[in-house]
Amino acid sequence: MNLDDLTRTSGEWLRGTGSESDIVMCSRIRLARNLATYPFTNRASRGDKAEIEREVRTAIARVDPQLHYLDVHVLNPLDRQFLVERQLISRELMTAEGPRGVAIGPEENVSIMVNEEDHLRLQVMHSGLSLHEVWERINQLDDALEESLDFAFHSQLGYLTACPTNVGTGIRVGVMLHLPALVQSREIEKVFRALHKINLAVRGLYGEGTQAFGDFYQISNQQTLGKSEAETIRTINDIIPQVIEYERRARKELLENRRQNLHDQVSRAYGVLKTAHQISSEETMHLLSSVRMGINLGLIDDLEIPTVNELFIHTQPAHLQKIQGRHLEVDDRNVARAQYLRSRLANGRHQAN
Amino acid sequence: MQCDRCDQQASVHLRESIEGTVREVHYCLECAQRLGVAPLDPAVVLPLESILQKFVLAHLGEIVGELARRRCPCCRISFMEFRSVGRLGCPHDYTAFHQGLVPLLGRAHGATRHVGKRPRRRPTRGPELIQLRTALAAAVAEQDYETAAQLRDAIRDASKDATS
Numbered sequence: 420m421n422l423d424d425l426t427r428t429s430g431e432w433l434r435g436t437g438s439e440s441d442i443v444m445c446s447r448i449r450l451a452r453n454l455a456t457y458p459f460t461n462r463a464s465r466g467d468k469a470e471i472e473r474e475v476r477t478a479i480a481r482v483d484p485q486l487h488y489l490d491v492h493v494l495n496p497l498d499r500q501f502l503v504e505r506q507l508i509s510r511e512l513m514t515a516e517g518p519r520g521v522a523i524g525p526e527e528n529v530s531i532m533v534n535e536e537d538h539l540r541l542q543v544m545h546s547g548l549s550l551h552e553v554w555e556r557i558n559q560l561d562d563a564l565e566e567s568l569d570f571a572f573h574s575q576l577g578y579l580t581a582c583p584t585n586v587g588t589g590i591r592v593g594v595m596l597h598l599p600a601l602v603q604s605r606e607i608e609k610v611f612r613a614l615h616k617i618n619l620a621v622r623g624l625y626g627e628g629t630q631a632f633g634d635f636y637q638i639s640n641q642q643t644l645g646k647s648e649a650e651t652i653r654t655i656n657d658i659i660p661q662v663i664e665y666e667r668r669a670r671k672e673l674l675e676n677r678r679q680n681l682h683d684q685v686s687r688a689y690g691v692l693k694t695a696h697q698i699s700s701e702e703t704m705h706l707l708s709s710v711r712m713g714i715n716l717g718l719i720d721d722l723e724i725p726t727v728n729e730l731f732i733h734t735q736p737a738h739l740q741k742i743q744g745r746h747l748e749v750d751d752r753n754v755a756r757a758q759y760l761r762s763r764l765a766n767g768r769h770q771a772n
Numbered sequence: 773m774q775c776d777r778c779d780q781q782a783s784v785h786l787r788e789s790i791e792g793t794v795r796e797v798h799y800c801l802e803c804a805q806r807l808g809v810a811p812l813d814p815a816v817v818l819p820l821e822s823i824l825q826k827f828v829l830a831h832l833g834e835i836v837g838e839l840a841r842r843r844c845p846c847c848r849i850s851f852m853e854f855r856s857v858g859r860l861g862c863p864h865d866y867t868a869f870h871q872g873l874v875p876l877l878g879r880a881h882g883a884t885r886h887v888g889k890r891p892r893r894r895p896t897r898g899p900e901l902i903q904l905r906t907a908l909a910a911a912v913a914e915q916d917y918e919t920a921a922q923l924r925d926a927i928r929d930a931s932k933d934a935t936s
Contacts, residue, residue, distance in 0.1 A: 453863060455863055455895035455898035456895060456897070456898050456901040456902065456905075456931070457862075457901070457902065457905060458846075458847045458861055458862040458902055458905065458906065459847075459859065459860060459861060459862055459863070461857070461859045461861070462847050462849060462861040462862060462906075463905075464905070464908075464909035464912070466908070466909070466912070467905055467909070536859070558889075561889075565891050565892065565893060569893055569894075569895035569898070570891050570893075571863035571895075571898065572890065572891050572894070573863075573866050573867070573886075574886075575884070575885055575886060576866055576877070576884075576885075576886055577886025577888065577890075578886075578889075578891075579863040579866050581859045581860055582858060582859055582860070583860065583873060583876060583877055583880065584880055586866070586877065586881075586886075587881065587883075587886045587887075587888065588886070588888045588889065590888075618882075642880070642881045642882060642883070643881065644877055644880075644881035644883050644884065644885070644886060645881055645882060645883020645884070645885060645886070645887055646883070646887060646888070647887045647888035647889075648888050648889055649888075650887075
């Protein structure tokens with residue numbers, strides 16, 4: 420896999436297809452697994468990590484030859500950052516030390532991180548609200564890997580993980596939602612409080628501890644012990660339509676009560692993105708969020724959702740530098756970002772790569 | 773915020789939660805030093821583990837003290853080390869620290885028993901292999917290559933029949 424080629428494509432999860440895709444960006448499930456015969460990654464020696472990587476890599480190749488393995492420890496920092504921006508590896512894997520890697524599936528639906536906090540972190544993503552399909556795929560993958568790997572398991576406590584917050588099923592079920600109207604109407608806080616009360620977590624686009632750039636929020640379970648995978652998926656599947664409904668209602672109210680303002684805001688956002696000569700990542704995310712909502716509400720008709728989804732990722736720092744083929748400092752990135760946006764948004768109907 | 777023991781401003785804030793009871797304490801540096809929960813002198817930096825151990829021993833009684841000192845026989849991590857970094861050292865820790873972990877799991881998950889998927893394969897020699905690998909890492913660090921070679925042979929033999 421040539422990482423430079425990826426700058427011209429985007430993952431399936433950005434395609435904007437599938438159920439409720441005007442609000443749901445993608446559905447994602449991850450499973451944490453560890454080999455029973457090694458210390459956890461944080462206590463493993465360099466030799467142990469190399470052995471773990473070898474064992475897991477062999478198992479992955481046997482399970483699905485289409486999964487492409489990348490040695491993260493030999494990649495340069497820009498390429499690592501690039502993989503984080505594409506949601507294929509975590510920040511933790513990016514900054515970790517020693518032998519580690521990631522196996523990536525075609526269309527970027529599947530990624531298996533090796534030697535992250537746990538020996539294996541399996542992840543499957545799909546665009547739209549599609550948790551059942553995602554579970555089916557990841558469960559199959561887990562079964563297939565288990566044919567040749569001994570996972571650490573305790574009869575009372577389930578799958579054993581480095582952090583006790585993941586023990587049991589080791590599952591995190593997450594749905595990424597675009598909630599600009601709830602943010603504007605300031606009702607988002609109410610939604611968060613309700614979700615926290617039922618032990619669900621809300622995070623930004625890039626996971627734990629990140630700000631919710633571009634009004635994207637990831638809603639996921641926190642508890643992994645005492646609830647089966649099916650029950651965890653059901654809980655999330657039951658709650659997401661309610662959040663979607665709140666967002667739709669907030670959008671409807673904005674349209675009914677502040678149509679002129681909303682139309683102005685969306686058009687200005689689109690205008691700035693099409694004409695600016697320097698623009699920060701934060702402002703880009705903010706304006707793209709307005710544009711995305713504008714398309715879904717029929718206020719912009721010459722731009723496709725997949726293009727906007729892709730621009731959220733392709734205007735990130737490492738993507739810009741890979742696209743430009745050179746290292747860029749912040750100021751230069753702001754110029755390059757504006758130039759890239761102008762070229763992607765110039766004239767007529769715009770399609771995703 | 774005022775120190776719990778005198779009128780000075782508190783600068784050491786600790787929170788410990790055992791068996792469902794959360795306890796917060798706030799001390800000024802002087803009182804914290806007297807109680808052994810802060811280093812005596814900035815120049816003498818005690819390892820975090822010993823600070824926490826002192827705190828736990830002073831305030832939470834002997835059972836916790838015994839638990840705090842307990843080490844996993846496989847990866848050699850102590851319960852206090854786990855509490856200070858938040859990550860366990862190996863799968864066997866869940867057995868070695870069962871008593872300390874179960875209340876913690878109960879609070880975090882609202883449950884202490886797994887429901888859901890189970891693997892078909894069950895490894896039989898996990899703890900033994902982790903113990904050998906930990907010993908190997910120590911031997912390599914000490915440049916004791918003779919022991920390291922013996923341990924590598926033992927790991928190879930144990931790996932052959934590690935699954936039932």
